[in-house]
Amino acid sequence: MHPSEKKFFTTPLTRFAPTIADISGVEAPAMSPEERVDEIKELVALKTGRSSVDKVVVYNPDALGAWFIDKYTEMFRPLKEKSDLRVDYLTMFPPKTPVCFGTMFTGATPAQHGIQAYVKPHLKIDSLFDRWAAAGKKTAMVSVAGQSIPLLFQGRNIDYFLYATDGAVIDKTVELINSGEYDVIEAYVMEYDTVMHLTHPKSVFAKNAAKRHVKGFERIYDAMRNSYGDCDSFLAFAPDHGVHREWYLLGNHGKNIPEDMNLSHFYTVFPGKKD
Numbered sequence: 725m726h727p728s729e730k731k732f733f734t735t736p737l738t739r740f741a742p743t744i745a746d747i748s749g750v751e752a753p754a755m756s757p758e759e760r761v762d763e764i765k766e767l768v769a770l771k772t773g774r775s776s777v778d779k780v781v782v783y784n785p786d787a788l789g790a791w792f793i794d795k796y797t798e799m800f801r802p803l804k805e806k807s808d809l810r811v812d813y814l815t816m817f818p819p820k821t822p823v824c825f826g827t828m829f830t831g832a833t834p835a836q837h838g839i840q841a842y843v844k845p846h847l848k849i850d851s852l853f854d855r856w857a858a859a860g861k862k863t864a865m866v867s868v869a870g871q872s873i874p875l876l877f878q879g880r881n882i883d884y885f886l887y888a889t890d891g892a893v894i895d896k897t898v899e900l901i902n903s904g905e906y907d908v909i910e911a912y913v914m915e916y917d918t919v920m921h922l923t924h925p926k927s928v929f930a931k932n933a934a935k936r937h938v939k940g941f942e943r944i945y946d947a948m949r950n951s952y953g954d955c956d957s958f959l960a961f962a963p964d965h966g967v968h969r970e971w972y973l974l975g976n977h978g979k980n981i982p983e984d985m986n987l988s989h990f991y992t993v994f995p996g997k998k999d
C-alpha cells in the first residue's frame with residue numbers, strides 16, 4: 725500500500741481558496757482561513773519574480789484521489805512530469821462532490837457553507853468566482869451541465885459554458901485559452917467518478933476514464949504553454965476527493981478514510997517572456 729492509502733494527510737482543503745486568491749491578485753473569499761499554502765506562493769514568486777500571475781486555469785477532474793494517482797505511476801507520469809509542485813490536502817467530510825467543491829472555491833468549512841451531504845444548492849456565500857469578478861477578472865466556468873460547481877456557483881458575474889460531455893468541456897477550455905480572452909478559467913470533468921460508481925475504482929473502464937482526464941490535463945497544459953507566452957500563468961490540477969471499493973464491490977466515496985479523504989493537487993507556473 726502507498727502511504728496515501730493508510731495515513732491521513734493534514735493540510736486542510738480550506739487553504740486552497742485564499743491561496744489561489746492571493747496568487748491571482750484578488751481578495752480572499754470572506755470565510756477563508758488566515759492560513760495559506762505557502763509552497764504555492766513561493767513557487768509563483770520563484771518562477772515569476774512576482775506575487776501573482778496574470779492568468780489562472782483550475783482543472784477539476786472529479787474523484788481522482790491521492791492513492792489512485794500514486795498507484796498508477798505510468799498513467800499519471802505526464803501530470804507529475806509537467807507539474808512544478810504537488811500539495812497533499814485533507815479534503816472535507818463527508819467527501820462528497822458538492823461538500824468538497826463548496827469548500828474548494830470558498831475556503832469555508834462544510835459547517836460554514838452548510839453543504840454536508842450530496843445536495844447541490846445555490847451557494848450564495850462569497851467565493852473565488854465572486855472575488856475574481858469583483859476584481860474585474862474576466863472569468864469562465866466550463867463544466868458538464870447540472871453538476872455541483874455550476875449549480876453551487878450559479879448567478880455570478882462570470883461566463884458559463886455548460887455541456888453534456890467531458891470532451892466538449894475540454895474542447896471549449898482549450899478554445900478559450902487559445903482565444904486569450906479570459907483571465908480565469910475553471911474546467912470540470914467527471915467521467916472517472918461516473919464510471920467508478922458503475923464499476924469500481926480500478927476497473928478497466930474507470931482507468932480508461934482516468935487516462936482521458938490526464939489527456940485533458942495535457943491538452944490544457946499545451947494550450948497554456950502555446951498561447952499564454954506573454955504573461956505569467958498558473959495551472960491547477962485540482963480534484964475534490966478520493967474513492968474506495970465497497971464490500972458490495974462497487975466504487976463509492978463519503979467515508980472518513982484515507983482513500984476518500986486524501987487529495988493531491990498538482991500546480992504549474994508558466995513564466996511569461998520578459999523583455
Ligand SMILES: [Zn+2]
Nearest residue numbers: 786787821964
Ligand atoms: Zn466528486
